[in-house]
Amino acid sequence: MSAVAEVLWTGARHQLQTMRVGWRVAVIVAAIQPVVFLLITLGAWPDGSAAATTRSATGVLLTAFWGATVWGGAAILRRERAEGTIGALLTGVRDPRLVLVGKAFGASLGSVATIMTTIALVLALLGRPVAVAEPGWYAVGLLAVLASGTALGTLLSCLFLMTRHGPELSSALMYPVFLLAGLLIPVDMIPAWLRPAAWVVSLHWAQRFLTGSAQGAPDWPALGAVVLLTVGYLGAGIALFGRIGRLVRERGTVDHS
Amino acid sequence: MAEPVVAAEGVARWFDVKRARVTALESVSFEIRAGEVVTVLGTNGAGKTTLTKILSTLLLPSRGTVLVNGHDVAADPRGARAATGVIFGGDRGLYTRLSGRDNLRFFGMLSGVGRRDLRQRLPGALEQVGLAGAADRAVETYSKGMRQRLHIAIGLIGRPRVLLLDEPTVGLDPVEAQRLRAAVADLRADGAAIMLTSHNLLDVERLADRVLMLRGGRITHDLPLPEFVRQVGHTATVTVRGRGRPPAPGALPDGVTVSEVADVDGGWEATFYLRGWDRQTFDYLGGFMADADVLDCAVRESRVDDAFARLAGAVG
Numbered sequence: 001m002s003a004v005a006e007v008l009w010t011g012a013r014h015q016l017q018t019m020r021v022g023w024r025v026a027v028i029v030a031a032i033q034p035v036v037f038l039l040i041t042l043g044a045w046p047d048g049s050a051a052a053t054t055r056s057a058t059g060v061l062l063t064a065f066w067g068a069t070v071w072g073g074a075a076i077l078r079r080e081r082a083e084g085t086i087g088a089l090l091t092g093v094r095d096p097r098l099v100l101v102g103k104a105f106g107a108s109l110g111s112v113a114t115i116m117t118t119i120a121l122v123l124a125l126l127g128r129p130v131a132v133a134e135p136g137w138y139a140v141g142l143l144a145v146l147a148s149g150t151a152l153g154t155l156l157s158c159l160f161l162m163t164r165h166g167p168e169l170s171s172a173l174m175y176p177v178f179l180l181a182g183l184l185i186p187v188d189m190i191p192a193w194l195r196p197a198a199w200v201v202s203l204h205w206a207q208r209f210l211t212g213s214a215q216g217a218p219d220w221p222a223l224g225a226v227v228l229l230t231v232g233y234l235g236a237g238i239a240l241f242g243r244i245g246r247l248v249r250e251r252g253t254v255d256h257s
Numbered sequence: 258m259a260e261p262v263v264a265a266e267g268v269a270r271w272f273d274v275k276r277a278r279v280t281a282l283e284s285v286s287f288e289i290r291a292g293e294v295v296t297v298l299g300t301n302g303a304g305k306t307t308l309t310k311i312l313s314t315l316l317l318p319s320r321g322t323v324l325v326n327g328h329d330v331a332a333d334p335r336g337a338r339a340a341t342g343v344i345f346g347g348d349r350g351l352y353t354r355l356s357g358r359d360n361l362r363f364f365g366m367l368s369g370v371g372r373r374d375l376r377q378r379l380p381g382a383l384e385q386v387g388l389a390g391a392a393d394r395a396v397e398t399y400s401k402g403m404r405q406r407l408h409i410a411i412g413l414i415g416r417p418r419v420l421l422l423d424e425p426t427v428g429l430d431p432v433e434a435q436r437l438r439a440a441v442a443d444l445r446a447d448g449a450a451i452m453l454t455s456h457n458l459l460d461v462e463r464l465a466d467r468v469l470m471l472r473g474g475r476i477t478h479d480l481p482l483p484e485f486v487r488q489v490g491h492t493a494t495v496t497v498r499g500r501g502r503p504p505a506p507g508a509l510p511d512g513v514t515v516s517e518v519a520d521v522d523g524g525w526e527a528t529f530y531l532r533g534w535d536r537q538t539f540d541y542l543g544g545f546m547a548d549a550d551v552l553d554c555a556v557r558e559s560r561v562d563d564a565f566a567r568l569a570g571a572v573g
C-alpha cells in the first residue's frame with residue numbers, strides 16, 4: 001500500500017471504530033431515520049411500482065446520508081478538540097489533511113453501509129422490489145455519493161471547528177437541504193426562485209443521476225455536477241484545514257492535552 | 258562532545274490578547290545533546306509549556322530559531338516532528354471510546370510508524386507500560402495512571418531521538434511515577450535528547466543532567482544538577498530545639514551561619530545553615546548541643562526545591 005493510501009485507510013478505519021463503539025447514535029441517525037422516512041414515502045404510494053419504490057429508496061438514502069454527514073462527519077474535528085487529540089493530529093508526521101480526509105471517508109462509508117442495509121431490510125420485510133435498469137451506473141453514482149460525503153465531511157468539519165456553534169449549524173443545515181435539494185420532495189414543488197439553492201448541493205445532482213440510472217437513462221451532466229462540486233468541497237476543505245493548522249501554530253489555541 | 262540534537266537560539270514568544278501583549282518567552286537559548294536529560298523549572302506561567310509546544314511544532318516562535326535534529330521547527334516542521342515524541346500529563350488527549358491498543362495504533366501511524374513496524378512494536382509497547390492486560394478495553398474505563406501510561410507508550414512508539422515531557426508524572430502514584438522515570442532513563446541510555454518540565458522534585462533529582470531555570474521569559478540558570486542544588490547556598494539545614502534559657506551560638510566557624518535563636522512555646526529553636534560537613538562544623542555543633550538542654554535535632558539536606566524556591570525569588 002502506498003503511504004498516502006495507508007494514511008487514508010488508517011484514518012477511515014479509526015473513524016469506523018469510533019462509530020461502531022458509538023452505536024447508539026449511529027443507529028438513530030443511520031437506521032431509525034431512514035426507516036421512518038421510508039415508511040412515510042412508501043406509504044404515500046401504497047401500491048407503487050418497483051420504479052416508484054426505487055425512487056423513494058434513493059431519496060431516503062440520500063436524505064439520511066445528508067443527516068449522517070452533517071451530524072457525524074462534520075463533527076469529526078469538533079470531537080477531536082473535545083477529546084484533546086487535535087494537537088497530536090496537527091503535529092503528526094503524517095499530513096493531518098490526509099488523516100482528516102481518511103476519517104471523513106470512514107464516516108461516509110459507515111453511514112452509507114448502515115443506511116443501505118437498513119433500507120434493504122425494510123424493503124425486504126415489506127416485500128417491495130426495486131428496479132435498477134443500469135446497476136453499473138447506479139453503483140458509480142453511489143461511489144460518487146460516498147466521495148461527496150467525504151468531501152462535505154472534510155469541509156463542514158473545518159467550518160464547524162472554526163465556530164462555537166457547530167451543533168446549531170448542523171441542525172440549521174439539515175432541514176433546508178432536505179427540502180431544497182429535492183431529496184425527499186420533488187424540486188418542482190419548491191418555489192422557482194429558491195431552486196438555484198439546490199444547485200450547489202452535490203447530493204441534489206447525485207439524486208438525479210441515481211434515479212436516472214435506475215430508470216435506464218443516466219443523467220451525465222448531473223454526474224459531472226456531482227464530481228465538480230465534490231472536487232470543490234474537497235479542495236476548499238483541505239485548504240481550510242491547512243489554514244486552521246497554520247492559525248493554530250500562530251495563535252497557540254490548541255494544547256497537547 | 259556530541260552535537261546538540263536540540264538547539265534553541267533567542268527564542269521569544271508573545272501572545273496578543275485583546276490589544277494587550279502577553280510575553281511568555283523573552284529570549285531563550287539552550288542546547289540538548291544526545292543522551293542528556295534537561296529539566297526546565299519555573300513557576301506557574303513561567304513559559305515551560307509554551308517552550309514545549311514550540312519544540313513540538315504546535316506553536317511557532319515569535320522570534321528566534323529552534324533546530325530539532327537539524328530541522329527548523331518553523332520552516333520544516335515535518336522534519337522536526339519525525340524525530341520527536343511528546344508525553345504530557347493529564348488524562349485527556351486520548352480517544353476514550355477506543356481501546357488502548359487502537360489508540361496506540363492510531364497515534365503510532367500519526368508518528369510515522371509504518372503498518373508492519375507498528376504491528377511488531379504494539380505488543381512490546383503495551384507490555385512495557387503494563388497495559389497488556391487492559392489493551393483491549395475502552396480507554397474510558399482506564400484509571401488516571403493507566404491513561405498516563407498509555408500517553409507514555411504513545412510518546413515512545415515512534416522511537417524518538419527527541420523526547421519532550423510536560424509534567425508527565427502529574428497524578429501518578431509513586432510506583433507509577435518511578436516506572437515512568439525508569440522508562441525515561443532507558444531512553445536516555447539509548448541516546449535520546451530529553452526535555453522535561455515538572456513540578457515534581459523527584460523527577461528532577463532522579464533524571465536531570467542539567468537544570469534550566471526559566472524566569473521572566475529568560476533562562477536565568479543553566480547548570481548541571483549538583484551545581485544547581487548548590488545555588489541554595491548551603492548543603493544542609495540543622496534545626497535544634499531545646500528547653501530553658503536559649504544558649505548563645507557563640508563564634509561560628511567558617512561555613513556555618515545561624516538564624517536567630519527564637520523563642521518557641523516555652524523553649525527555643527536554632528537553625529544552622531551549613532555549607533558542608535567538615536571537622537570544624539561537627540565540633541561546633543557538638544559543643545553547642547553539649548552546653549544546651551536539647552530536646553531534638555533535625556537535619557535536612559538541601560534539595561532541588563530549595564534551590565528552586567530561592568532562585569524563583571521566594572525566601573531560601
Ligand SMILES: Nc1ncnc2c1ncn2[C@@H]1O[C@H](COP(=O)(O)OP(=O)(O)OP(=O)(O)O)[C@@H](O)[C@H]1O
Pocket residue numbers: 251252253272274279280281299300301302303304305306307308
Ligand atoms: N494561547 C495563549 N494565549 C495567551 N497567553 C498564553 C497562551 N498560552 C500561554 N499563554 C501565557 O504564557 C505564559 C506562559 O504559559 P505556560 O503555559 O507556558 O506556563 P507554564 O510554565 O507551563 O506554567 P504551568 O507551570 O502553570 O504549567 C502565561 O502567562 C500564559 O498565560
Ligand SMILES: [Mg+2]
Pocket residue numbers: 305306307423
Ligand atoms: Mg505548563
